Amino acid sequence: GESVGLHLPTLSVQEGDNSIINCAYSNSASDYFIWYKQESGKGPQFIIDIRSNMDKRQGQRVTVLLNKTVKHLSLQIAATQPGDSAVYFCAEPPQYNQGGKLIFGQGTELSVKP
Amino acid sequence: GAGVSQSPRYKVAKRGQDVALRCDPISGHVSLFWYQQALGQGPEFLTYFQNEAQLDKSGLPSDRFFAERPEGSVSTLKIQRTQQEDSAVYLCASSQTSGRVYEQYFGPGTRLTVT
Numbered sequence: 001g002e003s004v005g006l007h008l009p010t011l012s013v014q015e016g017d018n019s020i021i022n023c024a025y026s027n028s029a030s031d032y033f034i035w036y037k038q039e040s041g042k043g044p045q046f047i048i049d050i051r052s053n054m055d056k057r058q059g060q061r062v063t064v065l066l067n068k069t070v071k072h073l074s075l076q077i078a079a080t081q082p083g084d085s086a087v088y089f090c091a092e093p094p095q096y097n098q099g100g101k102l103i104f105g106q107g108t109e110l111s112v113k114p
Numbered sequence: 115g116a117g118v119s120q121s122p123r124y125k126v127a128k129r130g131q132d133v134a135l136r137c138d139p140i141s142g143h144v145s146l147f148w149y150q151q152a153l154g155q156g157p158e159f160l161t162y163f164q165n166e167a168q169l170d171k172s173g174l175p176s177d178r179f180f181a182e183r184p185e186g187s188v189s190t191l192k193i194q195r196t197q198q199e200d201s202a203v204y205l206c207a208s209s210q211t212s213g214r215v216y217e218q219y220f221g222p223g224t225r226l227t228v229t
């Protein structure tokens with residue numbers, strides 16, 4: 001079945017360092033992935049997405065890498081700031097569903113040390 | 115501009131009570147979603163509306179859960195005869211259609227505690 005999971009539940013980095021958050025998926029037919037950020041007490045916030053015809057996509061201070069061979073994607077945050085402290089989820093639509101439903105992974109909690 | 119709003123933010127219900135959770139989506143957003151988020155977990159899909167039509171309710175855990183969006187804007191998630199396992203944060207999200215449906219804008223959620 002479809003599942004989106006994360007390697008590490010927590011990640012602690014020093015302010016200014018780069019952060020890498022990983023995500024594994026099981027369905028080789030998955031063709032679209034999204035990263036969401038959820039700060040404490042708030043709803044998830046869309047960060048960046050990537051389609052399977054791309055290996056890399058860059059946003060503002062964030063880069064998502066997709067390795068279809070090993071069914072793995074990662075979110076890289078450059079020069080991590082205290083405001084980046086949050087839980088990060090990768091998500092994907094289920095196969096054959098075009099309605100907008102998303103399947104979220106468990107999440108990785110990023111903690112930025114000053 | 116105004117984002118997605120939800121009310122109440124916190125709700126404590128005694129087991130067996132009925133509750134109603136409200137979502138005001140972003141104006142003009144056609145799609146509306148409800149998710150349930152247990153502590154320490156990712157959101158889990160409950161149901162989806164396109165305008166007033168409920169197109170997918172496959173995630174509703176039981177027939178005690180009911181959602182509506184009668185005029186295609188505000189939505190209400192109702193839980194009847196609440197149980198302790200219903201305790202969670204209920205998130206509402208809205209999105210545009212036509213290619214950006216997965217860029218969902220979430221509200222802050224309603225934290226439901228069933229005692």
